[in-house]
Amino acid sequence: MLVTIDLHxxxxxxxxxxxxxxxxxxxxxxGVTALALTDxxxxxGVAEAVAAARETGIQLVPGVELNxxxxxxxxxxxxxxxxxxxxxxxxxxxRRRGARVRRGEAMxxxxxxxxxxxxxxxxxRIAGDGAxxxxxxxxxLMETGGVPSVAEAFxxxxxxxxxxxxxxxxxxxxxxxxxxxxxxGVPVLAHPGRLEDEAIIPELVEAGLQGLxxxxxxxxxxxxxxxxxxxxxYDLVVTGGTDxxxxxxxxxxxxxxxxxxxxxVDALYERQTRLARAGS
Ligand code: AMP
Ligand code: MN
Ligand code: MN
Ligand code: MN
Numbered sequence: 189m190l191v192t193i194d195l196h197x198x199x200x201x202x203x204x205x206x207x208x209x210x211x212x213x214x215x216x217x218x219g220v221t222a223l224a225l226t227d228x229x230x231x232x233g234v235a236e237a238v239a240a241a242r243e244t245g246i247q248l249v250p251g252v253e254l255n256x257x258x259x260x261x262x263x264x265x266x267x268x269x270x271x272x273x274x275x276x277x278x279x280x281x282x283r284r285r286g287a288r289v290r291r292g293e294a295m296x297x298x299x300x301x302x303x304x305x306x307x308x309x310x311x312x313r314i315a316g317d318g319a320x321x322x323x324x325x326x327x328x329l330m331e332t333g334g335v336p337s338v339a340e341a342f343x344x345x346x347x348x349x350x351x352x353x354x355x356x357x358x359x360x361x362x363x364x365x366x367x368x369x370x371x372x373g374v375p376v377l378a379h380p381g382r383l384e385d386e387a388i389i390p391e392l393v394e395a396g397l398q399g400l401x402x403x404x405x406x407x408x409x410x411x412x413x414x415x416x417x418x419x420x421x422y423d424l425v426v427t428g429g430t431d432x433x434x435x436x437x438x439x440x441x442x443x444x445x446x447x448x449x450x451x452x453v454d455a456l457y458e459r460q461t462r463l464a465r466a467g468s
Contacts, residue, residue, distance in 0.1 A: 191264040193448040195224040195249060196266065196378065196401065196429025201233030202253075203321035208233035209240035211443070214434075217243040218444035222453050224249035224429065226266050230286040230319045234272060245410075249453055252281070253378060254364040257355050258363030261384030262348060263377070265364035265392075266427075268400065269460050270373030277371035285319045287357035298352040299345065304334040320345050322353075323438060338438050361388060362395045374398045376427050376457045380415050381407040393422045393468075398459045403428025403446045425455040 198204035199211045206214060208225060211233075225237045234250045241248035250272060251468050254265045270277055296308045306328055314331075315324040326341035335341045345352040368431045369374035376399030377392060389400075402415040403426075419426045428440050428448035 191221045191447070191450045192219050192444045193222040193450065193452055194220050194266070194428045194429050194432070194444050194446070195251070195448050195452065196226050196253070196404075197254075197432040197443060198227055198434070199225060199233040199237070200316060201225075202227035203232050203323040203398045203433060208236040211432070211434070212237050212240035212244060212246060212248065214432075214437060215228055215443050215466050217282075218442065220246060220444040222247040222249060224251040224266075226251035226253045226322055226429070228253050228255060228303040229288060229318050231270070231272050231281065232317070247453060248354055249456070252326045254284070254359070254367070255356055256359045257348065257365055258362045262381065263361040263383065263388060265361060265368065266378045266399075267368035267371070267373045268376060268399075268456050270368060271369045274371040277367065277373075281371060282304075284357075285358065289455070291356060292325055294354040295322070295325050295346065295352050296328075298354065299329060299334070300343070302352060304329060304332060305330050306334065309339050321425040324354075326438070327354065328363050331425075342438065348410070357435075361392055365392055365395045365397050369396045369463065372460065372464065374425070374456050376401060376425065376456075376467050379404045379406065379431065380418075382413045389418060390422070393424070397422075398425065398463070399427050399456070400426035402426045403429060403448060405430055405446055425439075425452065427452050427456070427461055 199208040240247050252267045256263050299306045311324050312330040314327050326338040330343045365375040378401050400419045416459050428446050430445050432443040
């Protein structure tokens, strides 16, 4: 492959372990030519990533990942090319991050009830300025000696449905798709191989979904073939990314170890233009 395009990575703006500029440098070192920063519920890292990308010659695609759950398992929507100055979208993200704080506090309370000596201040310190996520709670639990590793924190307590798990405040996948569209961005379904129920795909297409993350480290070759066929069937942009979270993160995977097709970034911009025309 001539190009390596990674359209799904995280930084310290959410649950990644590298700052945005560090993520860009790691991508550059791995031969990535186009990169999308897709932090959970925040675009706070994008400006730093854009500046670092300019220095290294990488094409930086602004993005975000919106997690929804409850109804039929977790469904994650990636939003690309959203104008960062869109006030309504930034307000939505701020509300989602506020909900993440309350959820983080609730998970800490569960862990305290289970007998662990953990505080939300500790979680907050680990997250720094970033959006509060489960990996931050997991790390705080490890640092207080409650578990030997972040993986065990998830495996025993924080897995979805686990004894210390608290769901996100209600937000449906259709809400997420519509919010990205309303902000002038391009909504893409993340890691469809992790869906509990693939019947959600046509429902999201109906709501305006524009792309499918067919290439993903956990997808088997058969998964990838199935999702490529679905993307063709529903006229969705084929994307791909690693979901890199940096060294020392859970499920650590190499940045640039899967790639979106070389046409993916142009296809996202083309969709954005098409949507703007259709909406005007
Ligand atoms: P949250 O959105 O706060 O529920 O956090 C979700 C994040 O936790 C995901 O994006 C992953 O980075 C991480 N994560 C989810 N499940 C696991 C797991 N079983 N083991 C390790 N990390 C996980
Ligand atoms: Mn994550
Ligand atoms: Mn995800
Ligand atoms: Mn992700």
